[in-house]
Amino acid sequence: MFEVLKKGLETSIQDYPGRVGYLNQGFPPSGPMDSWSFRLANLLVGNDPNEGALECQFMGPSLKFETEHVIAICGADMQPKIDGQSVPIWESILIKSGQTLELNFCLSGARSYIAFSGGIDIKTWMGSKSTFHKAGVGGIDGHAIQEGQKITLGKSDGLVGKKIKSDAIPEMSKTGVWEIEVVRGPNDDWLDIEGYKTFLQAEWKLQARSDRTGFRLDGPTLTFNEKATNKSPEHGYEPSNIIDQGYPVGGINLAGQTPIILVNDGPSMGGFIVPYTVPSASFWKLGQAKPSEKFKFKEISVEESQEMRSSQTMLCSRESII
Amino acid sequence: MVQKYKTSDINLFSKINLEDKNYLTKKSELKPFLKKPKSSYKNQDTNKFEQLEGSLVNNDFKKEENLFFSQNNIDDCSSFKKMFPHNYKISKSGIKKPSIKRHVNPDGSYPKNDIEKHIDKVQNIFQGEYEKPKFLPGGDKYLLVEFGNIMNLELNFKAQGLAKAIEIAKIKGVYETLPCFASMIVHYNPDEIQFNDLKIELAQLVKDLKSSEDTVVESRLFRFPTVYLDKWTKEAVNDYTSKIAFKKPDPEFIVELNNLDNVDHFVRIHSGTEYWVASLGFWPGLPFTMPLDPRCKLTAPKYNPPRTWTPKGTVGMGGSSTAIYPDKLPGGYQIFGRTPVPIWDPERRFQVFKDSICLFRPGDRIKFDPCGYEEFESIEKKVEEGTYQFDLMENHKFSIKEYKKWLSKLDYNKKF
Numbered sequence A: 001m002f003e004v005l006k007k008g009l010e011t012s013i014q015d016y017p018g019r020v021g022y023l024n025q026g027f028p029p030s031g032p033m034d035s036w037s038f039r040l041a042n043l044l045v046g047n048d049p050n051e052g053a054l055e056c057q058f059m060g061p062s063l064k065f066e067t068e069h070v071i072a073i074c075g076a077d078m079q080p081k082i083d084g085q086s087v088p089i090w091e092s093i094l095i096k097s098g099q100t101l102e103l104n105f106c107l108s109g110a111r112s113y114i115a116f117s118g119g120i121d122i123k124t125w126m127g128s129k130s131t132f133h134k135a136g137v138g139g140i141d142g143h144a145i146q147e148g149q150k151i152t153l154g155k156s157d158g159l160v161g162k163k164i165k166s167d168a169i170p171e172m173s174k175t176g177v178w179e180i181e182v183v184r185g186p187n188d189d190w191l192d193i194e195g196y197k198t199f200l201q202a203e204w205k206l207q208a209r210s211d212r213t214g215f216r217l218d219g220p221t222l223t224f225n226e227k228a229t230n231k232s233p234e235h236g237y238e239p240s241n242i243i244d245q246g247y248p249v250g251g252i253n254l255a256g257q258t259p260i261i262l263v264n265d266g267p268s269m270g271g272f273i274v275p276y277t278v279p280s281a282s283f284w285k286l287g288q289a290k291p292s293e294k295f296k297f298k299e300i301s302v303e304e305s306q307e308m309r310s311s312q313t314m315l316c317s318r319e320s321i322i
Numbered sequence B: 001m002v003q004k005y006k007t008s009d010i011n012l013f014s015k016i017n018l019e020d021k022n023y024l025t026k027k028s029e030l031k032p033f034l035k036k037p038k039s040s041y042k043n044q045d046t047n048k049f050e051q052l053e054g055s056l057v058n059n060d061f062k063k064e065e066n067l068f069f070s071q072n073n074i075d076d077c078s079s080f081k082k083m084f085p086h087n088y089k090i091s092k093s094g095i096k097k098p099s100i101k102r103h104v105n106p107d108g109s110y111p112k113n114d115i116e117k118h119i120d121k122v123q124n125i126f127q128g129e130y131e132k133p134k135f136l137p138g139g140d141k142y143l144l145v146e147f148g149n150i151m152n153l154e155l156n157f158k159a160q161g162l163a164k165a166i167e168i169a170k171i172k173g174v175y176e177t178l179p180c181f182a183s184m185i186v187h188y189n190p191d192e193i194q195f196n197d198l199k200i201e202l203a204q205l206v207k208d209l210k211s212s213e214d215t216v217v218e219s220r221l222f223r224f225p226t227v228y229l230d231k232w233t234k235e236a237v238n239d240y241t242s243k244i245a246f247k248k249p250d251p252e253f254i255v256e257l258n259n260l261d262n263v264d265h266f267v268r269i270h271s272g273t274e275y276w277v278a279s280l281g282f283w284p285g286l287p288f289t290m291p292l293d294p295r296c297k298l299t300a301p302k303y304n305p306p307r308t309w310t311p312k313g314t315v316g317m318g319g320s321s322t323a324i325y326p327d328k329l330p331g332g333y334q335i336f337g338r339t340p341v342p343i344w345d346p347e348r349r350f351q352v353f354k355d356s357i358c359l360f361r362p363g364d365r366i367k368f369d370p371c372g373y374e375e376f377e378s379i380e381k382k383v384e385e386g387t388y389q390f391d392l393m394e395n396h397k398f399s400i401k402e403y404k405k406w407l408s409k410l411d412y413n414k415k416f
Helices: A035-044 A193-201 A280-288 A302-315 B009-015 B027-035 B043-064 B078-083 B121-125 B153-169 B195-208 B231-243 B250-257 B263-270 B373-385 B400-409
Strands: A002-006 A012-014 A053-057 A062-065 A069-075 A092-095 A100-102 A111-116 A177-184 A204-206 A214-218 A241-246 A251-255 A258-262 A269-277 A294-300 B129-138 B142-148 B174-179 B183-188 B216-218 B221-228 B274-280 B287-291 B307-310 B314-318 B321-324 B329-331 B334-338 B365-370 B397-399
Touching: A002 A100, A035 A053, A035 A069, A035 A111, A035 A280, A177 A280, A177 A302, A177 B129, A193 A269, A193 A294, A241 B142, A241 B183, A269 B129, A280 A302, A294 A302, A302 B195, B129 B153, B129 B195, B142 B153, B142 B195, B153 B174, B153 B183, B153 B195, B153 B274, B153 B400, B174 B274, B183 B195, B221 B373, B231 B307, B231 B314, B231 B334, B250 B263, B250 B334, B263 B334, B397 B400
Parallel strands: A177 A294, B221 B365
Antiparallel strands: A002 A062, A012 A053, A053 A111, A062 A100, A069 A092, A069 A111, A177 A269, A204 A214, A204 A294, A214 A258, A241 A269, A251 A258, A251 A269, B129 B142, B142 B183, B174 B183, B216 B397, B221 B334, B274 B287, B274 B365, B287 B321, B307 B329, B314 B321, B314 B334
16 A cells, blocks of 8 residues: 655556447547556566556656555656665566655656556446546546545565566657657548648647647648538538547547647547547657657558557567566 | 326426417316416326326327427427527518528539538438448557448438447457447457458448338437526637637627528527437537437537637537537537536436436437526536436437438428
8 A cells, every 4th residue: 555645747547458348438548648668567566467557747746655565667767766765667676664656757758657566456447447537537536646545556476676678668759759650541531642741741849738638739731632621511611620520549630720639538539530540559659758849750551550569569568577 | 109207397398388289289188287387286296297298199199100209399499489589580681591601612613512402402411421431540440430421310320320230240359339420430459350351341231231211219308408698608718719719709600600690590590409419429428419400400610729628518519510518628619508417427416327427328319498597507506416307208219211201391491
């Protein structure tokens, strides 16, 4: 068990892959933004990779432990310390009863994951422990963790000093520019040739008004095909308007002229076109990007995106733990 | 079909104009009730009402000889009349106004889908379906099936039908589906099924779908007291125009775009039809709906850029779809009304949320009843106390065939 001394910036319980099967009632899957680091953290402490863990965003929490536990921190470097002593990330460590784990601002990356051997002991909601903070459901009472809260953990039987093979660790961008793979579609013929070209050539800046529901991007104006301007009125007359449709998670929604990448807690449906979709294997990069950093998009095929997914799944296995 | 009425339906009943002959064929049966003031209705009176209503409904349905949805005529709601007086006069100029403003292309030509043409109106409503559905990728594990590029009931039946067919066929690797107006999303596991194989499987299921013509579905009817042109949505719009982008106030904008007389005219049209819940999405419990009366079909673009907040319970529209915001949320629809009735309830405080924390199911219908602030506040208080009774009629059936029949009988020149 641990007590939350400082809550950090919207630190929440997530599990992988989150809530599946409730899209048609309007529930997004939630789950960790960077599921690669998340799964590795769980594997380090001997858990199933899907087990519930904490997602820390930009500014981590301080947690006081009441029982001895094996934990691991993966993802962004939030300068973790136990009782003031720096501890490594990407490695399983021991925290003793009475000790305090303190995370700070992120140096590299944006989201850090704390996994606890034995997992987090909370009730599932709609089959998942994931928190959907904005809607107030899942996790603990539907919200990010709060100061003074005591959170119960499962029985710790993990081993200390476990590490990850170096080629299985995701590499954070050092330049502040991220190359993000995208698959064209579902609305693959709404922009004109110039429009799709501009989208791929431009550098898009991540706006500060971005969170687990959507990543808003600043960049050039996109141009449209005749299809977007010559359509039945129930679409809405703006070129980016379409008869409301389901959105894929990762869909890049063109709202007017603002592309919004719909991420884990994003809307499942709406009336804007989705010219490109970020495949699941590239999501970790979104999760680790900070506002004002830049995105460059690279188009790949459906098959390539599925291969990327398989190889990432391979990396998120016990094989990667040494 | 006999409609069973509950205590809560008395409120609704009291709204019916008792002088209206369409409603009351046997006036003598009503006498005992007419004398009593409305407030004296107690539970024991409910039975009498049930009998009375039962016989009326029976007669009605015998005439129609079939079950169908029984949308009230816009003229039947007395409360509505009081708030937004009807105006049957044809506009002074005598020029017929098109129901929807046309989009003019850059080269001066008009869009192909010409709403203004009155020839074969009903036929027109059912156009826009593709010969073959399109299968479009959404990243590595989503697929969008698009049936057409128009909003109509048939396409929505098709999307819902395919969702059901997928569920029954249990295609390996398909996690879930998300049907909407004219399309549906399929969420699948690429480790178990390839994109191309999934396309083939789905194409086969679409081919085997029964014609929606013969479909009859359960359809509940919810009535939502709604303050139109309310202060809360006005505040949200003002906040947007002062901080994000300038725009005309939403109701006035819709009036201009659809060539309506004024905002009251807009309210009469918007509240003059039942809305079909085509899908839930965007946010837990949020219904995407379309007007069942084609004469009430309006159009509006979505915000550019979207709004950062919308009051809880806001009623808004984008394209020709109407939605209720279940919570304080960002959004892109034009907004113009607010209802105090909750449409999702994670704590399940009300009986209607027993099976699901979301109120609606696809296939439900919604009627917005214009109300004043006083009624809004009284309902809001009841919701807070947990004593609010949802205005809901169950066991209604809805058939496309009957709906089409109804469409063919409509007076398309009627002015709302």
